[in-house]
Amino acid sequence: MTIMRGGTASQGTPIGILMADTVSARIPGDVGNGFTYDFPVRFYTVKGATAERISKGVDPELADALLDGARFLEAEGCQAITTSCGSLIAFQDQLASAVQIPVFTSSLLQASFAAQIIQPHKKIGILTDSARSLDPRYCTGYGLTKERIAIQGLEDTKAFYPAFYSGTDRYVYEEVEADVLWAAGKLIREHPDIGAIVCEGADLAPFSPAVNRMTGLPTFDIVTLIRLVASGILRGMTSPFQNRLNGGDTGVPPSWGRPPMDSEEAGKGGCV
Incomplete structure (x- = not known):
């Protein structure tokens, strides 16, 4: 039942x-x-x-x-x-x-993770909408120190920054992407020891694939x-063989917003 x-x-x-x-x-x-x-x-x-x-x-x-x-x-x-x-x-x-x-x-919560998967002497590059507004303390922790981060802002760009901070509801995609790639290029030219990039600004996510292609570096953003x-969260709804969402073994979604079973139910089953 x-x-x-x-x-x-x-x-x-x-x-x-x-x-x-x-x-x-x-x-x-x-x-x-x-x-x-x-x-x-x-x-x-x-x-x-x-x-x-x-x-x-x-x-x-x-x-x-x-x-x-x-x-x-x-x-x-x-x-x-x-x-x-x-x-x-x-x-x-x-x-x-x-x-x-x-x-x-x-997405900055990924910075310390990214630091753990690259060589210890390499840095984490942070792309941000505004370097002036970003407190470096929010980039570090869990073993990642400020000496291992390099921050590049886009506050002085002609297309990217106005697209998200001027109140407009439209932008030219190619122009905004060019600004993001310029910032990523500047970041790795000035810090050739960067081993991974974290896009701090959530609005950078559509452009991070292009950053990854251009730099060849692991690139993380809010969507990743x-x-x-x-x-x-959805692991129980994936096929154990294809890692694809399919409703899991029973096809019944989990009980959203509450534990999957009561304490009484938890005592049933298991090893005998």
């Missing part, structure tokens, strides 16, 4: 995404475009969370709005929560403490992190 369980208004959206309150073009490949993912996601726009406001650092009113959004996504059945702006890593601890599900606010977390 298979018991089907609910508990939330909807199920089946493993990742909840706290979106900044912007009108920037969110193309496929961007964190804010549903076609970026091969699994459902749930978007929540944090009203008043403009790019300018986020860049100014920790704001108590903004923190409250983010916490409300995280709690809403958890209540709606999401199994993990991320954001659409790398600078929101400043709120990582607050958000992670406010809900019972995993929270990963920024979302896919990693989702793969763990």
Whole structure:
């Protein structure tokens, strides 16, 4: 007998995404475009969370709005929560403490991981929307020191920065991509000992494949992190032979937003 369980208004959206309150073009490949993912996601726009406001650092009113959004996504059945702006890593601890599900606010959480998989003498290159606004402390930790990071910003670019920080709702793709590749090229020319790149700005994700092709270096962004977390959450729904989402052995989705079984149920079965 298979018991089907609910508990939330909807199920089946493993990742909840706290979106900044912007009108920037969110193309496929961007964190804010549903076609970026091969699994459902749930978007929540944090009203008043403009790019300018986020860049100014920790704001108590903004923190409250983010916490409300995280709690809403958890209540709606999401199994993990991320954001659409790398600078929101400043709120990582607050958000992670406010809900019972995993929270990963920024692609920068991959920096220390990337440092572990390359040669110890090599650096991690950080591409960011604005180097002036990025606190290097958020790039380090877990064995990664500031001596092993190199930061390159795009705040002085002619196409990229205005595309996401001027309030426009459109941009020329080729011009923005050219700016990103210029920044990546400058980064590796000035620091030839870089072994991997992390794109801190969430809006860099559509362009990180081109960065990877140009540099030949492992390149991480917010979408690579979302896919990693989702793969763990959805592991029970994948084929053990093809690692493909197929509903798992039973075809019954997990109980979204709650433990898979009660303590009583957990005692049944197992070794005899």
